[in-house]
Amino acid sequence: MSEKIVVKNLVKVFGGHPQKALSMLKAGEPKDEILKETGLTVGINDVSFTINQGEIFVVMGLSGSGKSTILRCLNRLIEPSSGSITINGTDITKLKDKDLRVFRQERTAMVFQQFALLPHRTVLQNTAYGLEVKGVEKKQREDKAVAVLEMVGLKGYEDKYPDQLSGGMKQRVGLARALSNDSDILLMDEAFSALDPLIREEMQDELLSLQQKMNKTIVFITHDLNEALKLGDRIAFLRDGALVQVGTPEDITNNPANDYIVKFVRGVDRSKILTTGDVMKKPQPFITTRDGPGVALRIMKEHGISSVFVVDREKHLKGVITVDLAVESRNAGIQSLQDVELPQGPVVREDVPIQETLGIIAESKLPMGVVDDNHKLIGIIVRGSILAALSSDKGGDGDA
Amino acid sequence: MPKIPLAEVVDRIVDWFTDTFGNSLDAFSDTFGDIIKGLQNLLAFLPWWVIIIIFALLAWKASGWKLAVGSTLGLLFIYNLKLWPAFLDTLVLVIISALVCIIIGIPIGIMAGRNHKVNRLITPILDFMQTMPSFVYLIPALMFFGLGKVPAVFATVIFAMPPAIRLTSLGIRQVPEDLVEVGEAFGSTPWQLLWKIQLPVALPTIMAGINQTMMLSLSMVVIAAMIGAGGFGAGVLYAIGQMKIGMGFENGVAVVIMAIILDRLTQGVGRSFRTDDKDN
């Protein structure tokens, strides 16, 4: 994993003559105080993070927390007040006008919240805009635009104008325009926020499947945690221009750094984030194939359960034995479970979102086993523990 | 309290100006007069019906068959009133004035639209230009260029240019922020940003400014005739002097017809940029 974008101590103060505000920030004065004293707004307050090549890095936070400002610092649509932004080894805060233009043409492409299509241009001409600005010849850039439009599912719409398209289609054009100049970094500012929920999900899936092929570095801004968890390889939480937590979706949901994030996380559909590994219990009790039906019955009685997992010596899962089957086998005089045809309950790996297991568990009479690559039993899932996980507020005190 | 010598100061300035720049003013006036004469000769050379057809075609392109029919009928009416030479005179005056307004006004408007300081600087000047009674412009026009078409164009341009500047500046400033960001994010030069994004998006507003400019130049027709513009204005002035009410009315109606045609034409052009309803 190589570092693609390294942001160090980024500060943005809006307004002229930020020196005083900057030194107040250094002294640790709060935003409100600085606004009162200098009249300047602190947009970004000393933010550092690293984005890896090929990663979808989501920046998440409430409205006004500075998400757009951070994104626009990355291509200098907004000039940082201080700090450094190193992309592919170059500190882009130092680029002069001409080099900055080349950097924007070659390295970055942007997708906008309100689509920002040029109304006087056709879909094709909009898509080719970046290449046109670069000076790519007409035939060549239009061929490229046609190909990219086909990739985002807009074949046949080349000659339409933006006002003839639906919101979802407009953003596909926005995406096509960003993809057509082959830059390795995509900057997406709430790109799907203006879309209807169904279309939004569709676009998220589309982006993920495109990303599998393209392997770009994507910085994605959103205020929707479900979107962040779905798309993000890592998520950065912003609050009042400062970074609160950076981590994988699992980190964020399982170990929220503070109450601010807890509040976000509470609204989330946990079944999409929690995996079978998160909710499984230790595989106890279990019995081995060498044991007989009598042992099985005794253990079930001890634990007050109606079935138990059966494994071999290396803990490979062999099946499940129920009370009824155990009684029947004992009456038939069977000594070892090796000689019994064991029923197979549902089995999953440990990295499956529990949302996907809910249906199976509801259908099945037998408990669900969690196994590793070698089919070894590493955990069991019972309905009770899923319900507990879905309703719990890990890290929160319940009503903060 | 003694009177502040405002009139004397202005006289001095104009004197100094004509003394210092007299020769270049003459040269400019001659060249410009030649251009006007050239256009006039060209139009006079074309048969009247060719001009009517040209108008009909433009109207049809800009707006549709209704305007084409309307402008044809209107121009036929002017021809029938035997006002064709006056029509050509006035047309040349309006076209040249509008062109000068566009050539000077739009770049100024662009600068004002892209730069707040320029905008703040020119706004009071434009206010001044528009509130000054239009007669007043005849005086420096006469001083610099004497009698004739050139001073008429000069006075008309000063009076008619402000909307072209104002609406260009407004149009540029109204281009949505995120469209400008598109230009910058994809690495456009300032020039590309202007030509590929700001001007096309601002075009309907700019066309509205050009439309207003044309209407204002037409409203100067009679006043400009006082310093030798000719055309319908001369007819009106003559009719007033001779108390020929009917003749004055004919010229007035001709101005109205021309105004309506030019108004609909330029509006049509503006609209056709706005809603490009290409077939689905």
Ligand SMILES: Nc1ncnc2c1ncn2[C@@H]1O[C@H](COP(=O)(O)OP(=O)(O)O)[C@@H](O)[C@H]1O
């Ligand atoms: N051009 C600007 N001038 C002054 N303040 C600004 C400007 N742009 C953004 N801000 C302020 O900076 C803060 C962060 O804004 P922004 O990055 O747009 O937030 P977000 O995208 O998270 O909603 C807000 O308080 C906003 O008011």
Ligand SMILES: [Mg+2]
């Ligand atoms: Mg924003």
